[in-house]
Amino acid sequence: xxxxxxxxxxxxxxxxxxxxxxxxxxxxxxxxxxxxxxxxxxxxxxxxxxxxxxxxxxxxxxxxxxxxxxxxxxxxxxxxxxxxxxxxxxxxxxxxxxxxxxxxxxxxxxxxxxxxxxxxxxxxxxxxxxxxxxxxxxxxxxxxxxxxxxxxxxxxxxxxxxxxxxxxxxxxxxxxxxxxxxxxxxxxxxxxxxxxxxxxxxxxxxxxxxxxxxxxxxxxxxxxxxxxxxxxxxxxxxxxxxxxxxxxxxxxxxx
Amino acid sequence: xxxxxxxxxxxxxxxxxxxxxxxxxxxxxxxxxxxxxxxxxxxxxxxxxxxxxxxxxxxxxxxxxxxxxxxxxxxxxxxxxxxxxxxxxxxxxxxxxxxxxxxxxxxxxxxxxxxxxxxxxxxxxxxxxxxxxxxxxxxxxxxxxxxxxxxxxxxxxxxxxxxxxxxxxxxxxxxxxxxxxxxxxxxxxxxxxxxxxxxxxxxxxxxxxxxxxxxxxxxxxxxxxxxxxxxxxxxxxxxxxxxxxxxxxxxxxxxxxxxxxxxxxxxxxxxxxxxxxxxxxxxxxxxxxxxxxxxxxxxxxxxxx
Numbered sequence: 001x002x003x004x005x006x007x008x009x010x011x012x013x014x015x016x017x018x019x020x021x022x023x024x025x026x027x028x029x030x031x032x033x034x035x036x037x038x039x040x041x042x043x044x045x046x047x048x049x050x051x052x053x054x055x056x057x058x059x060x061x062x063x064x065x066x067x068x069x070x071x072x073x074x075x076x077x078x079x080x081x082x083x084x085x086x087x088x089x090x091x092x093x094x095x096x097x098x099x100x101x102x103x104x105x106x107x108x109x110x111x112x113x114x115x116x117x118x119x120x121x122x123x124x125x126x127x128x129x130x131x132x133x134x135x136x137x138x139x140x141x142x143x144x145x146x147x148x149x150x151x152x153x154x155x156x157x158x159x160x161x162x163x164x165x166x167x168x169x170x171x172x173x174x175x176x177x178x179x180x181x182x183x184x185x186x187x188x189x190x191x192x193x194x195x196x197x198x199x200x201x202x203x204x205x206x207x208x209x210x211x212x213x214x215x216x217x218x219x220x221x222x223x224x225x226x227x228x229x230x231x232x233x234x235x236x237x238x239x240x241x242x243x244x245x246x247x248x249x250x251x252x253x254x255x
Numbered sequence: 256x257x258x259x260x261x262x263x264x265x266x267x268x269x270x271x272x273x274x275x276x277x278x279x280x281x282x283x284x285x286x287x288x289x290x291x292x293x294x295x296x297x298x299x300x301x302x303x304x305x306x307x308x309x310x311x312x313x314x315x316x317x318x319x320x321x322x323x324x325x326x327x328x329x330x331x332x333x334x335x336x337x338x339x340x341x342x343x344x345x346x347x348x349x350x351x352x353x354x355x356x357x358x359x360x361x362x363x364x365x366x367x368x369x370x371x372x373x374x375x376x377x378x379x380x381x382x383x384x385x386x387x388x389x390x391x392x393x394x395x396x397x398x399x400x401x402x403x404x405x406x407x408x409x410x411x412x413x414x415x416x417x418x419x420x421x422x423x424x425x426x427x428x429x430x431x432x433x434x435x436x437x438x439x440x441x442x443x444x445x446x447x448x449x450x451x452x453x454x455x456x457x458x459x460x461x462x463x464x465x466x467x468x469x470x471x472x473x474x475x476x477x478x479x480x481x482x483x484x485x486x487x488x489x490x491x492x493x494x495x496x497x498x499x500x501x502x503x504x505x506x507x508x509x510x511x512x513x514x515x516x517x518x519x520x521x522x523x524x525x526x527x528x529x530x531x532x533x534x535x536x537x538x539x540x541x542x543x544x545x546x547x548x549x550x551x552x553x554x555x556x557x558x559x560x
Contacts (some may be wrong), residue, residue: 006362007358007359007360009358009363010357010358010359011358013355013358014358017351088342088343088344088345089338089342090342090344092338093342093344093355093356093401095307095308096306096307096336097331097359098330098332098360098361099359100328250310254307254308254309254310255308255310
């Protein structure tokens with residue numbers, strides 16, 4: 001794996017430029033969506049719910065929304081780029097050059113991380129005005145944001161490789177990514193859930209990403225942040241191994 | 256010196272369809288090589304296998320001595336492929352597209368060559384135009400330019416002139432001929448057999464995934480002896496003794512038009528004399544040399560010449 005190779009740099013640049021050229025759709029729209037979430041849920045539930053002692057519901061919601069935006073946009077970047085390239089046929093421009101499997105994966109994932117972080121930062125800057133936020137452990141914030149975006153970027157690569165048409169990719173996002181995100185504790189603490197859903201949440205890797213990320217703000221979390229870090233890092237390694245396996249076999253790419 | 260492309264017993268099947276049935280070919284460095292065959296013969300499958308887009312079920316391929324599966328990075332560095340489908344990335348301009356493609360091949364500062372390629376393909380004034388805004392012919396030029404950005408020693412053109420105007424064909428062949436003279440190997444598939452006849456030094460013909468002919472252009476053209484004398488008769492009938500010479504009866508739908516096989520020019524005058532004796536009046540006449548198309552049709556119909 002050579003992160004300094006011109007091939008990797010070029011593919012990373014292309015994937016970043018691609019989303020930046022349509023920033024209204026890829027950056028501005030998800031920021032607006034998150035503001036609406038905050039205004040509606042924050043207004044309805046503020047004063048009724050206090051998840052952590054001394055933390056308002058709106059303040060609790062902001063990190064969750066930021067992380068949700070990071071994750072959803074990271075997965076959208078790599079998956080939509082790959083499926084569009086497959087369907088229009090221009091993926092051949094990536095498959096013909098001497099790019100290694102690692103170069104392809106790392107370029108797509110890193111561009112996804114950049115988009116996720118850009119959108120996440122945008123959501124943070126526009127929603128932080130509505131709540132009083134603290135930054136107890138900024139390093140945890142950065143680590144979970146980057147790892148979470150990398151995981152979802154890798155998820156997007158796998159989904160893009162596996163999908164052969166747009167509705168298969170939509171199914172992947174609607175029936176896997178979206179429920180996992182919604183059931184991850186963005187809008188609530190999992191301790192407010194009934195025992196069954198509490199147990200389900202503990203096998204949801206998205207929960208650990210958001211819980212660890214939120215710990216960086218408040219110094220409070222549903223599980224120990226080190227546990228979250230181990231789960232998230234392990235998940236990242238497993239997904240990367242799966243993605244490399246698919247790329248090296250040419251699964252649904254080289255027939 | 257390794258072959259430009261060495262293909263050894265390559266097989267590829269799609270369920271019950273055998274797309275390639277043990278193809279073996281050696282294309283030497285510096286050749287202008289034609290890969291011909293009807294639709295479904297396996298040309299694009301073979302090219303895709305050379306390019307690493309398709310993995311063979313059996314056999315192996317080397318490009319400049321590098322295996323396209325086990326040493327794919329070195330093999331691909333030596334190869335530039337113009338795909339048959341008119342594909343493009345709608346997010347980028349022509350120059351961005353070429354810079355990106357150049358970067359994928361490890362070349363960061365390549366603008367001098369990119370400018371030269373664009374100039375040779377008449378793309379310079381479209382350099383900053385988005386790919387979506389280009390005509391089909393212009394998009395085809397960009398596809399060719401993309402395959403050439405890394406100056407590949409081996410250039411594979413899969414039907415590069417399909418559906419494009421005369422201007423592009425002339426521009427393209429001029430540039431590709433120059434690259435071939437400079438030492439680049441060129442492999443061409445096309446349905447325009449006159450192009451293949453004009454450009455290629457050696458030709459392989461594929462039929463149902465098998466090589467059914469492989470020879471130099473000159474030897475292939477010599478395989479079909481003689482020419483055709485096309486005559487349109489206004490009056491009278493074709494004499495009985497000339498009927499065995501008929502190559503195509505009712506040529507162009509006319510019952511008075513005949514194509515007669517002649518081995519050399521000396522046979523023309525006796526035929527004309529016999530027609531005059533029979534009272535036939537020749538309305539139109541043309542002597543047509545046998546060409547690659549005649550050979551192609553015979554090989555595809557009979558499997559051999």
